[in-house]
Amino acid sequence: MTIRPIQNTDLIRSSRFRAEREDGWKKLETLLSWAERSGVAALRYEQVHELASLYRQAMNSLSVARSISMDKALLAYLEALCARAYLVVYAPQEGIRGAVRRLFSEGIPRAVRRSSLPLLIGFLAMVLGAVVGYVLYFQDPGWYFTFVPPEMSDGRAPGASTEYLRATLFDDGGRNKETLGVFASFLFSHNTGIAIFIFALGIFVTLPSFVLTFYNGLLLGAFFALYAEAGLATELFGWLSIHGVTELSAICIACAGGAQLGLAVLLPGNHTRRQALRIAGHDAVKLIILAGLMLIVAAIIEGFLRQLVQDTSVRLAIGWGVGGLWLLWLVFAGRYQNKSGETKTPDYEAQA
């Protein structure tokens, strides 16, 4: 913007200020309405260049106008113009693809390595639940009916014959390949809903997440005890492992994400609770994305492979093999060192 000198000395100072700069503002407004309609990508190089410099000049004008002008209309206009320009200039610059790549190559593994306490809480909830469920079952099988809702047990209850229980583990349920896809997509949709739910509840001081995960553990423990009593422990272990290593870990990780939020509310340290939530949110969100991803994989395994693979040792190998791959990724990805040997911290994390 070139400031057009105004000859008319009849104008008062703030009117002269406005008359000299008005053309630049109008030009900025035109550029803005283009950018708002079809994105900054639609502008030419010179136009973007001009937009940036006009934005800074409008900001400058606003700052000056606030101290020299009493024209309310002008101040309101400049304020709104700058706000519009700010939203265009400071729009997210990173494409979705770049953000996703960075998230997987370093964001998630680092977040996992940073959140050992919440992860401990998450896995502890599940393991404790399982142990309690298992022990209680052997004290009194009646507990089974307390833990497992009847629509879920589907005949798999204390007193069922060993043959029936075995059949539930090695039967494809009469599903052909077409319905397997439906089953997998249903599992994914359903489980991810639960995981997000467990996560989001964590904000209420961790407790609901812990209780839900603990309950999941109880179910698991009681279920395991039922089969163990029938002498089918190894077979059930294989049946559960093939997808459960991934799926149950995902639930624990979702719980850990929730626990992270809950801990921030419970123990905010030197921050206010709102600040603490905001800081904890960075890692917590990455944990829940990880949980979602793992649930997709688990649903595919559960929907297809569990029905197609009937051999217990192969089931064990697939389940724990996939689990090992997750662990490898989470432990080793995103650890790179610069020449001086220090671990490099990218700028965005320093800002966070």
Added chain:
Amino acid sequence: MKNRAENILPPEGVPISFEIASGGSRFGAQFLDILITFGGLLLLFLGLIWAGLIAPSMLATLFFLLIFFIRVPYYIFSELVWNGRTLGKRIVKIRVISADGGRLTPHQITARNLMKEVEVFMPATTLMSGTLESGWFGLALGGWMVAVLLVPLFNKKRLRLGDMIAGTLVVDNPKAILLPDLAVRKSKQETTFVFDASHLDIYGRYELQTLEEILREPPKSPQAVTRVSEVARTIQRKINYVDQVLPTDYWDFLSEFYRQQREFLESRQLFGDARESKYHSKNK
């Protein structure tokens, strides 16, 4: 509800203010989004079933995937692509901004929308399915859901829990309209009204800007003309302007007074004497 402004400090260091979106427009945008996503899904499936091109099992797979997608992921993707606006927000003209003055990051968008699951979807589905359990537990659950829904109404910036975690604000889209400068004389003629320092010493910024609002709308009806003449007579009396002003000249009188008063106040301000209102001399 009364509108509230919130100052944001961009990297340029000049604070700019945004109007916090009202509770009504937040609710409207959310409602529209739900209507668009679920309605769209319904129409799509009616169309697909009618066309009969896809096998039922494929249809079911697609249904489960889409029903998941139109919950949290839809909001994340649309806010990422349109810089803080979903379709519903675009219609009611509100948007999400980052409260720290920087750009809106993918993390913030993801965080604020994940919390939607407990804040919006869970209460909504529970209420709609009507499976709210009876007894104390159901009552407590219902009360808790209502409390979560009401969080935005009980804080100054109308933040929901997701906004608190992500550090975001929902604001009205700014609208920039440049009105003409009233201090520019339309005709070149010499002014007939001259005000001296004693006349201009009375009022402050507040009165000046109120006069500006009056001058923005030239009177059209007889009642409006009477109001303008009342204003002119009051000002004339208050500032002790002794010369005769003809009723036909009241509008010119006010315009000219505005111009000279503004020039006077602005130059006082440059000398460090900011006069907020007509009580400026009493505060000293």
